[in-house]
Amino acid sequence: MHIPDGYLSPSTCAVGFAVAAPFWYVALDRVKRLLQTRLVPLLAAVSAFSFVVMMFNLPIPGGTTAHAVGMGVAAIVLGPWAAILAISIALMIQALFFGDGGVTAYGVNCLNMAIIGSLVAYAVYQAIAGRAPIASARRIVAGAIAGYVAINAAALAAGFEFGLQPLLFHDATGAPLYAPYPLSVAIPAMMLAHLTLAGIAEAIITAGIVSYLQRANPSLLQTTAMAANDQEAERERIAAAGGWRGTRPLWIGLGALMAACPLGLLAAGIAWGEWGTDDLQNPEVRQQITQASGNIAPPEHVPAGMERLASLWTAPMPDYAPPFMHDANFGYVMSAIVGAGLIVLIFVALSWLLGRASPSRERSA
Amino acid sequence: MCEPSAIGRRRRRDGAFLDRLAGGLVRAMDHALDADDLSRRDGLLQRLDPRVKLTGLLGLIVVAVFVKSLIVLGGLFLVAVALALPSQVGLSRLARQIWLKVLAFTILIALPAIFLVPGTIVARLPILLWPVTLQGVRSAAFLLGRAETAATFALLLILTTPWPHVLKALRVFRAPIVLVAILGMTHRYIFVFLESASRMFEARRSRMVGPLSPRNRRRVATATAGALLDKALHLSTDVQSAMVSRGYRGEVRLIDDFHTTPIDGLALAGFAAIAAAALWLQA
Numbered sequence: 001m002h003i004p005d006g007y008l009s010p011s012t013c014a015v016g017f018a019v020a021a022p023f024w025y026v027a028l029d030r031v032k033r034l035l036q037t038r039l040v041p042l043l044a045a046v047s048a049f050s051f052v053v054m055m056f057n058l059p060i061p062g063g064t065t066a067h068a069v070g071m072g073v074a075a076i077v078l079g080p081w082a083a084i085l086a087i088s089i090a091l092m093i094q095a096l097f098f099g100d101g102g103v104t105a106y107g108v109n110c111l112n113m114a115i116i117g118s119l120v121a122y123a124v125y126q127a128i129a130g131r132a133p134i135a136s137a138r139r140i141v142a143g144a145i146a147g148y149v150a151i152n153a154a155a156l157a158a159g160f161e162f163g164l165q166p167l168l169f170h171d172a173t174g175a176p177l178y179a180p181y182p183l184s185v186a187i188p189a190m191m192l193a194h195l196t197l198a199g200i201a202e203a204i205i206t207a208g209i210v211s212y213l214q215r216a217n218p219s220l221l222q223t224t225a226m227a228a229n230d231q232e233a234e235r236e237r238i239a240a241a242g243g244w245r246g247t248r249p250l251w252i253g254l255g256a257l258m259a260a261c262p263l264g265l266l267a268a269g270i271a272w273g274e275w276g277t278d279d280l281q282n283p284e285v286r287q288q289i290t291q292a293s294g295n296i297a298p299p300e301h302v303p304a305g306m307e308r309l310a311s312l313w314t315a316p317m318p319d320y321a322p323p324f325m326h327d328a329n330f331g332y333v334m335s336a337i338v339g340a341g342l343i344v345l346i347f348v349a350l351s352w353l354l355g356r357a358s359p360s361r362e363r364s365a
Numbered sequence: 366m367c368e369p370s371a372i373g374r375r376r377r378r379d380g381a382f383l384d385r386l387a388g389g390l391v392r393a394m395d396h397a398l399d400a401d402d403l404s405r406r407d408g409l410l411q412r413l414d415p416r417v418k419l420t421g422l423l424g425l426i427v428v429a430v431f432v433k434s435l436i437v438l439g440g441l442f443l444v445a446v447a448l449a450l451p452s453q454v455g456l457s458r459l460a461r462q463i464w465l466k467v468l469a470f471t472i473l474i475a476l477p478a479i480f481l482v483p484g485t486i487v488a489r490l491p492i493l494l495w496p497v498t499l500q501g502v503r504s505a506a507f508l509l510g511r512a513e514t515a516a517t518f519a520l521l522l523i524l525t526t527p528w529p530h531v532l533k534a535l536r537v538f539r540a541p542i543v544l545v546a547i548l549g550m551t552h553r554y555i556f557v558f559l560e561s562a563s564r565m566f567e568a569r570r571s572r573m574v575g576p577l578s579p580r581n582r583r584r585v586a587t588a589t590a591g592a593l594l595d596k597a598l599h600l601s602t603d604v605q606s607a608m609v610s611r612g613y614r615g616e617v618r619l620i621d622d623f624h625t626t627p628i629d630g631l632a633l634a635g636f637a638a639i640a641a642a643a644l645w646l647q648a
Contacts, residue, residue, distance in 0.1 A: 004467070005519070006511025007474075010431050028541075038605050040543065044550030045601035046594075051551070052558045053590050055393060070590075077594065089544075089551055096531065097523055097552070098396070099463060099516055103423060104430050166482075166504075171433055173484070175503035178511075180478035208587020209594060217595050295484065295500075 001069065001151075001158060001198065002094065003109055005102030007179045008161060009169045016108030016161075023115045024088065027081040043082065047089035050074055053205065054090065068198075071117035071154070072125070072147030072206035077213075079224050080122040087114035108161055112154040121150035121206075122224070134218045134225060140211045147206030148199045152191065155198070159183075159190030167292060174295035254340060259333065277302045394559050396462075403524045408452035410525035414629040415534040421636030422522045428640045429514040434647040435503065438510040444639055445517040452525050463520045464513060471512045475505035528552055533623070554600070558593055565589045 008016075032039055053070040074083035088110045094100040101109045128142035163183030166176035179186065213220050279285040280302045290297045321331040404411060410418060429441050449459055480490070484500030522531065532545050532552075569585055577585065 004470070004512050005426060005515030006430055006508060010427065013430070028543075032543075038601065040546050040550060041601040041604040041608065042598070044547050045554055045597040045604075047547065047551040048554030048558050049594050049597040051555050052562055052593060055559075056586055056590060073590075073594065077598075089547055092548065093551060093555065096519070097400075097528065098393070099466075099519055099523075102515060103426050103519055104515070170500075171503065173500055173503065175484065175500035175507070176478075176482060177433055177504075177507055179474070180482050180501070180504040180508065185481070204583055205587055205590060208583065209591040212588050212591030213595070216591065220595070220598065 001109075001113060001155060001194075002091075002101030003105040003112075003158060003161070005104050007102070007165075008105050008108060009165060009178050010104065012161060012164065012168075012178075013104045013108060016105070016111050018107075020088075020107045020111045020115060023084055024110075027084040030081045031085060043085055043089065046074060046078060046082070046086040047093070050087050050090040051093055054094070056205070068147070068201045068205040069113055069117065069151060069154075070205065071113055071150050072121040072143060072202060073209045075118040075121040075150070076125050076143055076146065076206070076210060076224055077220050080118045083118035083122070084110075084114050087118060108158075112157045112161075116157050117150045117154040120153040121146040124149045126224070129225070131225075134221050135214050139214065139221065140207045143210035144203040144207035147202035151202040152194050152199050155190045155194035156187065159187035162186040162190065170291075174291075257336075277307055280306075391559075391563055394556060394563075397528075397556065400524050401527060403453065404527045406453050408454075408525060410448060410452040410521060412628065413632050414623055414625045415526050415530040416537045416623055417625065417629045417633050417636075418522060418526055419531065419534040420537060421633060422518045424636055424640050426515045426518045428643050429511055429518065432643055432647045435506055435510060437643050437647045438507070438514060440646075441639075441643055442510065442514045442517065445514060445521065449517070449521055452521065454521060454524050458524075459517060459520070463516045467512050467516050468509070471509050475508045478505045478508070530623075550604075554597070557600070558597065561596060562589060562593055565592065 031043070050070045050073075053068060053073070056068065069087070071083065071087055074086050078086065091101060091109050091114060092106065095103055095106050095109070125142045125146035128145055129136075129139045132138040132142075160183065162179040162181065163186035165178040166180055166182050169177045171177055181189065210221065279289070280298055286298060321328060321335075413421075425441065425444070429438065432438055432441070446456070446459070449456070479497050479501040480495045482498055482501035482504050484498035486496040487499050487502070488497040489495065490497065526534075529549060529552075532548050535545055535548075536542070566585075566589065569589075
């Protein structure tokens with residue numbers, strides 16, 4: 001699971017850092033506001049705990065051993081945001097000090113284990129544990145499933161990252177420059193190991209610690225149990241408040257993303273797997289497809305099924321380029337505005353429909 | 366009832382399980398102490414300013430990941446070895462601590478690629494007749510070469526720089542002070558918890574009078590982890606109280622006591638020249 005240096009391309013690593021950065025920023029901001037003077041010692045202690053737990057080899061059914069990551073435990077005890085920071089710090093010490101996981105792949109490792117792992121573990125735990133009493137066996141089951149699903153979600157992300165490498169990065173002879181296996185091999189290979197050994201180890205350690213804390217120190221499980229209730233209250237508060245003020249940062253972020261849409265034009269070539277019938281007939285694009293597919297040429301003729309289905313629907317703005325716009329950059333921004341506007345309209349319509357439905361439910365109850 | 370010999374074997378096996386758990390933790394502590402000792406010796410890299418070393422070696426790691434030529438990658442690996450020897454980091458240490466470990470892990474992934482990556486067939490495996498492709502061999506060589514070279518540079522950084530200096534040097538990359546402080550404390554706590562976990566396993570082992578079933582072994586490991594988490598949170602509360610009593614109000618300050626010398630300037634230029642030469646040669 002700890003991806004070493006050299007397995008992923010520099011651009012994949014850069015994307016990993018770019019995706020992880022906003023999560024680190026939000027996590028630090030939230031945790032800092034909540035913990036104040038407790039931030040430094042608490043995060044340091046839990047990071048050290050996560051590090052040590054990653055070294056425990058657990059005997060699992062079948063006679064073998066596997067080590068856990070501890071993402072489920074951190075998310076259940078501290079909540080997802082503090083867990084993101086604690087596991088990221090543990091991963092940094094592992095990468096820098098013990099050479100476990102690469103320095104360049106640090107962002108991707110954090111994305112998989114600290115961010116995806118913690119958020120998935122927390123969501124699954126809350127969904128299953130619900131409002132069950134702290135001493136309930138349901139919380140142990142929730143912990144086991146949360147740990148199992150979280151490590152498998154992280155492994156799926158890692159498999160996807162490995163599998164993208166040979167599609168995107170190869171030399172002139174077609175030899176993959178980084179992880180060599182395509183998605184069809186990388187994802188099953190990663191998932192097989194995690195659905196069996198590592199997943200069970202994570203489930204055992206998470207359930208075991210939840211069970212231990214229920215007996216020894218149940219107050220440690222209270223924080224996230226109360227947070228679940230608080231979140232419900234928060235959701236109700238947001239629904240009641242609504243309006244521009246509550247959602248202003250999201251609208252500003254959406255505007256910034258729309259303005260940045262033309263950056264997509266900087267990418268050379270065509271996205272793998274998004275070929276149209278015209279692309280398969282264009283010799284230049286066919287050459288690009290061959291190069292991007294490990295020197296496997298696409299079929300000589302457009303597949304009959306693809307040709308038949310391609311004519312079913314003609315997009316009003318094909319390739320994000322409205323026919324009436326001559327400038328590709330403005331075309332991109334216009335497409336973003338139209339797309340975002342349509343999504344907002346759909347959600348406004350849905351919320352209106354749900355709003356009409358809910359009072360009748362309350363009346364019937 | 367089991368025969369005495371069978372019980373003896375099972376006891377040894379159960380003891381071995383706890384030994385392995387505790388042994389792994391002790392090895393991690395030894396590794397850290399060993400690295401700390403080496404970083405204080407007199408050597409080429411030890412003499413450099415940690416900020417220069419961190420920038421230079423991380424830069425070379427990025428270049429090793431970036432290059433698309435096997436010859437250049439081999440050259441970078443030789444540079445790593447050439448930096449290690451005058452820094453009192455012997456080849457046997459490099460082989461033991463990094464090369465064999467990376468080889469053992471990477472070979473599992475790289476070896477099948479020789480047969481599975483499609484391309485020009487250059488040979489066939491005797492008896493099984495599996496095709497060995499040129500692209501597969503190149504791909505495996507890239508994977509192994511990059512992983513070994515990058516890991517060697519990373520190990521050189523840690524073996525020649527005391528950990529607190531590595532952390533302070535992170536400020537060169539505008540790492541937040543609070544992050545540097547947390548990393549420093551985490552590093553100290555790791556040793557506290559490693560020792561604590563090791564003692565808990567030892568205490569459990571000394572009270573064993575019969576064999577442990579696999580279920581009980583799991584229970585021992587998870588209960589130790591749970592107790593450790595409990596201790597971690599208690600420790601954080603104690604430390605916070607101590608910090609607040611000393612006047613801590615949430616703002617972290619670090620003493621930056623690094624001084625660069627002309628040798629550091631030369632070293633930085635050397636690192637930059639190696640990186641530029643590698644990129645130019647592969648282009």
